[in-house]
Amino acid sequence: MAAPAALSEASPGTPDLAVSLRAVTKTYDSGVMALGPLDLAVRKGEFVSLLGPSGCGKSTALRLIAGLNAPTTGTVGVAGPGGAARTGHSIGFVFQEPTLMPWTSVRENVRLPLKLARTPMPEANRRVDEALAQVGLAEFADAYPRELSGGMKMRVSLARALVTNPEILLMDEPFAALDEITRFRLNKDLLALWRDLRKTVIFVTHSVFESVYLSQRVVVMTSRPGRLSAEIRIDAPEPRGEAFRTSAEYAGYCREVSAALVPSYAGQPG
């Protein structure tokens, strides 16, 4: 892998920033410019959604923040525990698919990040149990992934991301493939977890309703190359529940976000 163009910690002047992207671009080897220039700052403990059409570079941005790819130009800053450079511990990643190892049990799947970090067994066991309890899967620890439903697999994936107790949770359209009802339930549970754990969450989605329900801030992106086109603050009170989802306020935010999204789809064949 090529060395990242630039890695820095979140700028010292703003200690409450969890993630900051400055003038970040990403051009793939094929010459396609996927992203940028993009500027984005996410405060610690904030829940931000990146919203945009498919192929607008949302996932690319997430992969850059995770350090899975290096930016072509610009700087990606991620605050780690104690200001340390980014490690697996400070970031949890939930992919679009559950991305579980089919050959081993739920427990071992969740344990993986700790195993790779050579965490001592008793400590690892305790944290695995805790993470499984957080997503409500304690009873399914010994099941194999193929024995679980789509929503449960996603919960395992979430538990695996939480098991290292990361500062930042990156989620790449995690619930896109689920049915509506399961999706609602997972949204609700995710929100409850976020309230309890106060992680920084960057959530990529192409669902207006999901982004408004979950986030404190919705960042709308345009496609090819992905740029920031609008930012909408969702100032609805916590905790948000079923009442919020059916409120006029919610509908209003959805309308506003949808309107902001229109230019992103301009010129695209439906």
Add this chain to the structure above:
Amino acid sequence: MSSLQTPPLSAEQGAPDNRILRLVRIGLPVVVLAAGIAIWALVVRLNDIPPYVLPGPGAVFRTLMMDWGVLSQSLLVTLRTTLEGFIAAAVGGVLLALLFNQSKWLEYSLFPYAVILQVTPVIAIAPLLLIYLPQETAVIVCAWIVGFFPVLANTTLGLNSVDRNLAGLFQLYGASRLQTLLYLKLPAALPFILGGLRIAGGLALIGAVVAEIAAGSAGAGSGLAYRIAESGYRLNIARMFAALLLLSVAGIVIYGLLALTSHLVLRRWHESALGKEN
């Protein structure tokens, strides 16, 4: 008829249907076998064919019993050769694939020769090996040559079939090369490796037999293939058939054992080993 009159009812009805189907699947080949043997016996009897041309099934069976001492000894020799060749093929194939996976340079340098070794007929290589190597070693090398390639090819395929997102996850958590190999690549490749081993088992037997036949006239061998060659020279056709029968059974048992191993290892998670009802 009955299915027209009674509506399809329940699972209770489905279960006996399955059992009948399974009985048919086992029963039909057995019936074919019995018919084949009966026709064989009948042809020999009706045409009065002398046993040095074509012995009847009874004669073959009697020879199998009477010569069991010699034949079982030879069976053990051939099985041992096959096993040694198979283990060498399994270890060699997997190790080569791992090396190729770690170093592209090594893969580019050596892979063509692995292919050449595979496409050159082993029956043509065997006489040369017998000149340069002691016979026992030469036979094992033959079994290895035909057996290792499917293991190598399948393992390589398996190691390259790792889920991209899982690989990304390992990268994210800073996994070392060894950890990635042990916890990700090898388990992901396991179904492919087991498939390769299943092919290699049968091929190792073929390799061993080919080498024994090639060495046959040189004399020192005592495996089943050597018995077949020897019995041919003596017009002991019944013993040829008996030895051939043992070779087939050995092949079937080897395949069955490897298929069973594969099933037991994969049954918890891999599609290939799951029942239809899931």
